[in-house]
Amino acid sequence: MDWLIIVAVAAVVLIALGWWLSYTAARLHRMHTRVEGALAALDAYLIRRAESTMALAVSGALDPASSLLLADAASDSLEATTTGAGVADLLEGQRFGDRAEVESHLTEALRLALPDEVVREIHDTGGPDAEAVQRLHDASVRLQMARSFHAETVAEATRLRRQPFVRVFRLAGHAAWPLVIEFDDALPEGLENWPTLGPVTP
Amino acid sequence: MRVGLVCPYSLDVPGGVQYHVRDLADFLRSRGHEAEILAPGDDDAFADQPHLTTIGRAVPVRYNGSVARVSFGPTTAARVRRWVDAGDFDVLHLHEPITPSASILALWASQCPVVATFHTSIERSRALHAAAPLLRGSLERILGRIAVSPEALRTLRTHLGGDAVVIPNGVDTAAFARARPRPEWVGGAARPTIVFLGRADEPRKGLPVLVAAMDEVLARWPGARLFIAGPNATAETLAELGASERVNAATVALGRVSEADKAALLASADVYVAPQTGGESFGIVLVEAMAAGAAVVASDLVAFRDVLGGGAVGSLFAVGDATACAAAIGRVLDDPVATARRAQAATEHIRRYDWSVVGQSVLAVYDTVLTGVARTTAVGEGR
Numbered sequence: 195m196d197w198l199i200i201v202a203v204a205a206v207v208l209i210a211l212g213w214w215l216s217y218t219a220a221r222l223h224r225m226h227t228r229v230e231g232a233l234a235a236l237d238a239y240l241i242r243r244a245e246s247t248m249a250l251a252v253s254g255a256l257d258p259a260s261s262l263l264l265a266d267a268a269s270d271s272l273e274a275t276t277t278g279a280g281v282a283d284l285l286e287g288q289r290f291g292d293r294a295e296v297e298s299h300l301t302e303a304l305r306l307a308l309p310d311e312v313v314r315e316i317h318d319t320g321g322p323d324a325e326a327v328q329r330l331h332d333a334s335v336r337l338q339m340a341r342s343f344h345a346e347t348v349a350e351a352t353r354l355r356r357q358p359f360v361r362v363f364r365l366a367g368h369a370a371w372p373l374v375i376e377f378d379d380a381l382p383e384g385l386e387n388w389p390t391l392g393p394v395t396p
Numbered sequence: 397m398r399v400g401l402v403c404p405y406s407l408d409v410p411g412g413v414q415y416h417v418r419d420l421a422d423f424l425r426s427r428g429h430e431a432e433i434l435a436p437g438d439d440d441a442f443a444d445q446p447h448l449t450t451i452g453r454a455v456p457v458r459y460n461g462s463v464a465r466v467s468f469g470p471t472t473a474a475r476v477r478r479w480v481d482a483g484d485f486d487v488l489h490l491h492e493p494i495t496p497s498a499s500i501l502a503l504w505a506s507q508c509p510v511v512a513t514f515h516t517s518i519e520r521s522r523a524l525h526a527a528a529p530l531l532r533g534s535l536e537r538i539l540g541r542i543a544v545s546p547e548a549l550r551t552l553r554t555h556l557g558g559d560a561v562v563i564p565n566g567v568d569t570a571a572f573a574r575a576r577p578r579p580e581w582v583g584g585a586a587r588p589t590i591v592f593l594g595r596a597d598e599p600r601k602g603l604p605v606l607v608a609a610m611d612e613v614l615a616r617w618p619g620a621r622l623f624i625a626g627p628n629a630t631a632e633t634l635a636e637l638g639a640s641e642r643v644n645a646a647t648v649a650l651g652r653v654s655e656a657d658k659a660a661l662l663a664s665a666d667v668y669v670a671p672q673t674g675g676e677s678f679g680i681v682l683v684e685a686m687a688a689g690a691a692v693v694a695s696d697l698v699a700f701r702d703v704l705g706g707g708a709v710g711s712l713f714a715v716g717d718a719t720a721c722a723a724a725i726g727r728v729l730d731d732p733v734a735t736a737r738r739a740q741a742a743t744e745h746i747r748r749y750d751w752s753v754v755g756q757s758v759l760a761v762y763d764t765v766l767t768g769v770a771r772t773t774a775v776g777e778g779r
Contacts, residue, residue: 225536227772232539234771235764332760339561339764343540346558350536389756390747 218354219365225351229372232344236375239340240297242333244271247300250330255316255323260307267303270296298378304334305382313384313391320395331381331388338379348372397762399424400485402476403435404497406454406465407442412680413491413515416544416565420489421447423566423755434479434498436467451475451498466497477505487511487762493538494531494556503534509769511540511761514552514560516677528556540765542758547699548677561761565680566754569746572687575659582664587619588729591665591690593658593681594672596629596649602671602695603637605718609671610643612722617729625650625661662688667728670694673716679703682710683749686742691735693724703749709742 247268251261274293308327316323351372354360403417414435421431432447436454451472454465480488480502490499490512503510541560543549549560583589590613594601603624613620622643624634630649639647653661662668668685670692676699683703685692692710694700704710711728713720728735747753 221533221536228539228768231768231772233768235768238767238771239764335757335760336764336767339540339761340768342559342561343764343768346541346560347539349558350532353532389753390744390750393752 215359215363215365218360222351222354222360222365225347225354226366226369226372228347229344229351232340232347233375236337236340236344239333239337240271240293243330243337244268244300246326246330246333247304248272250323250326253323253326255326256307256312260312263303264307267296267300271300294375294377301378301380301382304330304385305380308382308384310384310387313382313388317388317391317394324394325396327385327388328394331385334379334381334385338381341375341377341379345374348374397424397486398430398484399432399762400480400483400488400502401431401433402488402490402499402502403433404466404492404495404499405435406437406467407433407435407448408437409454409465412565412678415680416513416515417491419566419568419751420755420758423751424759427755427759432479432483432485434476434502436465436472436498449479451479454497457496466495468496468501472498473501473504476501480505480507486766489513489758489762490538492516493535500531500534503537506537509540509765510538511542511765512538513542513544513563514548515544515565516548516551531556539768540761542761545678545699546702547697550698551677561757563757563761564749564754565678566751567680567683567687567746567749569683569687569750572659572662572684573689573743575656575663575688577664578660581623581661583619583621587621588617588666589664590620590622590667590669590725591661591685592622592624592626592629592669592671593661594626596624596626596633597636600673600675601626602673602716603633605671605673605695605716605721606669607634607637607639607643607647608718609669609721609725610646611640612719613725614642614646616726620646620729622647623650623661623665624648625653625658627652659684659688662690665690667725668692669721669725670700671721672697672700676700680749683746686710686739686746689739691728691739692742693721693728695721705741705745709738709745 247264250256251264251268274296313327316327355366360366401417401421403414405411405414407414407418417433421433424431432449434449434451436452437450438453439450442448442450451467452475454467456465476498485508488502488506488508488510490502490510492515493499493503493512535556542563543552543560544563544565546562549562552560581589592603592606596603610622624647629651634644634647634649662685665685668690670679670682672695674697676697679700682692682694682700686709692704694704694710694712695715696712697715701707701712704712711724713724
């Protein structure tokens with residue numbers, strides 16, 4: 195009789211373990227997909243920010259020195275974006291490489307080229323230049339959000355992957371460890387105040 | 397875009413979260429989106445509102461140190477699930493998902509991308525500390541997290557960990573700027589109007605501090621009048637607080653007031669005083685007071701300091717210090733030129749809290765989250 199009970203208990207434990215393992219594996223997969231999604235959004239807004247910076251640089255709205263500075267930083271960012279594309283595997287695309295530095299540099303350039311008074315003047319003039327700044331503002335704001343949401347999902351995925359059972363049973367498979375992406379994404383003061391200036395006149 | 401908004405508190409009870417949800421729905425509709433609201437409440441009471449679904453009677457429970465009217469239990473959970481399934485939303489936007497009510501149930505039932513806004517500021521919560529590991533599995537489903545203030549973000553970081561973007565609560569600043577003063581509430585230069593809004597019998601809201609300060613204010617400005625409005629803002633409450641004869645005579649207790657009366661009262665105010673002693677995460681009424689043109693004197697809480705631009709557009713005094721409160725009120729009344737200059741700066745400062753700005757930021761969150769989802773599904777990994 196005793197061995198029957200032992201077998202029954204062992205079976206229950208095994209089934210429970212199996213269920214837990216498959217549940218956790220599914221949860222991990224879902225998290226990795228989220229990390230990847232957040233990263234894809236971040237990537238999209240980085241491109242959009244660089245493109246709208248370039249558009250503003252060539253619009254003639256700014257002085258030539260500022261325009262040149264922006265064009266240089268924006269083209270660095272656009273070049274960095276085009277290499278390393280193609281997401282084949284989970285988390286494969288997260289090799290951010292030296293892009294962090296390039297993007298911080300673009301942020302810095304925007305801060306220098308777009309002081310509050312310049313942005314206000316463009317706003318008051320309205321027209322296509324103001325619309326370009328609007329696009330730049332929108333991309334910059336979403337970029338910040340995307341980075342924050344990405345950092346959040348990375349933290350959650352990392353927390354789960356650190357659990358001993360997840361490590362022992364290799365539930366994460368070969369997926370790379372998700373990495374937080376750090377760079378300066380602060381809005382220049384001018385763009386920070388942009389939404390309070392009211393709608394753009396075309 | 398179809399957005400499902402979930403409010404954890406009954407909509408027939410006034411409160412910051414409720415107003416925020418209702419106004420956000422209005423904003424989204426004004427921009428051509430569809431917005432549905434789910435909230436606790438009696439089914440009959442809201443039958444005439446087409447885009448609002450109720451999940452049955454809300455029961456008052458003590459949670460996080462104050463009484464909230466919330467809904468929970470298996471029947472409620474089933475109704476929440478039905479609403480989530482039938483809604484076919486592009487985004488589900490939950491408010492206060494760590495309250496034992498509709499939001500956490502909706503999170504549980506969610507199949508679509510979820511955004512959540514954290515409103516509270518709490519010092520410490522044993523419940524949260526104990527339940528955090530339990531909630532983690534659900535909270536992982538949130539793709540975009542919003543905190544309404546740096547203070548709310550700090551709370552979120554302490555109790556749940558992680559990050560969020562800060563988007564303040566919205567205010568229809570134009571509506572408050574339009575509000576006209578009531579002649580009976582305006583006394584002119586010799587009889588300045590001092591206003592307090594909030595639950596009069598909740599010590600945390602700080603009325604005792606203001607009542608104590610009024611003695612000193614009246615010594616300098618004998619004609620000053622204090623108007624108190626809000627739940628239980630009555631003569632009885634005032635008596636319980638031990639207000640002196642003189643303060644009693646100078647105080648007008650209005651009790652609970654309508655939204656329109658509130659705006660008129662703020663427009664009539666020379667000074668709006670926010671003497672709260674803690675537990676505030678935002679201070680939306682400070683923004684409303686500034687929009688209506690009142691000078692603001694507030695206790696030096698982190699949340700109030702944020703809203704007042706570090707003290708640039710309003711005066712701060714040491715929390716709970718009646719003498720400092722009286723001195724701050726005195727400075728506002730004594731120097732009308734500086735007060736007017738501050739009011740001017742305040743109109744500029746509060747634009748960031750206007751719905752036109754706040755609503756766009758919320759839309760940007762939806763956008764960011766959906767971009768990520770679209771890109772992963774496009775790659776073929778599914779969700």
